[in-house]
Amino acid sequence: MKTTANEPLPAVTGFDEAMAGVRAECDGGGPFGVKYMRREEFAGVLTGEYVDHGDPPWRWYLMKDLYVKPDHYPWDSVWCMQGNLFVVGEKKGS
Amino acid sequence: MAKNPLHTQLCDMLGIEFPIIAFTHCKDVVEAVVNAGGFAVLGEAMHTPDEIAADIKWIRNKVGDKPFGIDLVLPASVPPTGDLDELRKKIPQEQMDFWLDMKKRHNIPEPKGKIDLHQWGGLNKEIARRQLDVLLDERVPVICSGLGNPEFILKDAHERGIKVFGLVGKARQAKKEAEAGVDAIIAQGYDAAGHTGPIGTLSIVPECVAVANGTPIIAAGGITTGAHLAASLCLGAVGVWTGTLWLASREGDNDMIIKDRLIKSTADDTVYSDCISGFPMRVLDCTWTKEWRQENAPKVLPAPYQMLLSSDYIQAANDHRREDLMTEAAGQGVRFIESMKPARQIVFDMVEEALGVFERITGLEAF
Numbered sequence: 001m002k003t004t005a006n007e008p009l010p011a012v013t014g015f016d017e018a019m020a021g022v023r024a025e026c027d028g029g030g031p032f033g034v035k036y037m038r039r040e041e042f043a044g045v046l047t048g049e050y051v052d053h054g055d056p057p058w059r060w061y062l063m064k065d066l067y068v069k070p071d072h073y074p075w076d077s078v079w080c081m082q083g084n085l086f087v088v089g090e091k092k093g094s
Numbered sequence: 095m096a097k098n099p100l101h102t103q104l105c106d107m108l109g110i111e112f113p114i115i116a117f118t119h120c121k122d123v124v125e126a127v128v129n130a131g132g133f134a135v136l137g138e139a140m141h142t143p144d145e146i147a148a149d150i151k152w153i154r155n156k157v158g159d160k161p162f163g164i165d166l167v168l169p170a171s172v173p174p175t176g177d178l179d180e181l182r183k184k185i186p187q188e189q190m191d192f193w194l195d196m197k198k199r200h201n202i203p204e205p206k207g208k209i210d211l212h213q214w215g216g217l218n219k220e221i222a223r224r225q226l227d228v229l230l231d232e233r234v235p236v237i238c239s240g241l242g243n244p245e246f247i248l249k250d251a252h253e254r255g256i257k258v259f260g261l262v263g264k265a266r267q268a269k270k271e272a273e274a275g276v277d278a279i280i281a282q283g284y285d286a287a288g289h290t291g292p293i294g295t296l297s298i299v300p301e302c303v304a305v306a307n308g309t310p311i312i313a314a315g316g317i318t319t320g321a322h323l324a325a326s327l328c329l330g331a332v333g334v335w336t337g338t339l340w341l342a343s344r345e346g347d348n349d350m351i352i353k354d355r356l357i358k359s360t361a362d363d364t365v366y367s368d369c370i371s372g373f374p375m376r377v378l379d380c381t382w383t384k385e386w387r388q389e390n391a392p393k394v395l396p397a398p399y400q401m402l403l404s405s406d407y408i409q410a411a412n413d414h415r416r417e418d419l420m421t422e423a424a425g426q427g428v429r430f431i432e433s434m435k436p437a438r439q440i441v442f443d444m445v446e447e448a449l450g451v452f453e454r455i456t457g458l459e460a461f
Contacts, residue, residue, distance in 0.1 A: 011220075026170065026171050027170060027263070027264055027266070027267050028169075028170040028171025029169070029170050029171060029241050029289070030167060030169030030170065030171065030172060030241060030242075037139070037167040037240050037241050037288065037289055038289040038371060038373040038375070038397065039241070039263050039289055039290070039291055039373070040171065040373060040397075042171060053220060053223050054223040054226075054227070056246055056247065056249065056250060057246065058223055058246045059246070060172075070372075070373065070396060070397065071396055073173075073396060073397075074173075074184075074396060074399075075173045077173075078171050078172070078173060079171065079172045079173075080170070080171050081168070081169065081170045081171065081242045081243060082243075082246075083170075083242060083243025083244070083245045083246065083270065083271075083274070084170040084171070084242055084243050084267065084270075086266060086270075
């Protein structure tokens, strides 16, 4: 399904019980400025919340309780692309 | 007669003559390299969908049916919020004062226009999704994902006859993308220009080859010569991904001041510093990087604050063409850029040198 630049991009939010409380690492990063990119690493606990953008769905999971993040990363959570997530352990508390 | 060592799996996959990929932001370089028998990828991360469609049309008019690629930087992580104006207000006074003092001491003028670096894409995954839709609609021959795993578009891309490459900085990401079914993986080493991972090219290439289960690996990071090409093939790569090499080419659209600096620079003139963006990145040393190395310099701010601080400097340097201030991302192979050659010549020189290396090592004629 395609949209024009002025239409809101289809986004479906949801909750994935299987991923809630799972410890994971994210080989993250994104664009920087007009022509560069940056790499950054995160590790924390997935909340289970997700959002799918577009069709086919591009899934992102919310990670909190970050115990690895870039120095002085100013936020307490990060959205991680599913394809760059690596589950590293048991569910927190299990 | 020996087999041509430069005719690799990548050549067969793309129908190209030489396993050399030029990564560039300049359409003229794409045209020259593709028409010389190599392959070229245009970086379009911060272009609008309409601009991307127009560029694809332009390239097709210049290269006909020959294949080319478009690179997008799919974000792999995004912060929960990101209003640029709000972020600017949070820059601490100590770092702001340091910048204002530097500005005065070096007589750094105000930027002439809008700040390019403020077009910061990292906050918005919706933009990347729209860009991807254009590439699928246009059936661009190759889509390269500069960061995020492109697995979610593989089915749609392959149904349209589009090949998908992923650029990685770690072997585990290569394994994951190979298992997803990407057509090739670019393994980028620490030697590269810009923001890189911590693993050197010499290590990450064979590491990715080992885990990719036959998915072709392309070497990236510090590659500027035919010897680098030959070495990359010996490491198990099927080709090379080159960026800095084209910045000083005759077709390249960089400022002549930057081209001249690249030609004069060696690896020692590049610095791996976080003072521009808050993330470590390799650039040509300049007044800004030197100032932030001083003992009295305040602590570098985290991203995105440091970038918001450096963006005024970079824009002023470029707008006013101040040689003492300007910088550019450059890889450690910059030493071997010795003149402003046509891109076509760069391709042929690289090929000739690589063949010479194989002949010297094997004692056999390559053709």
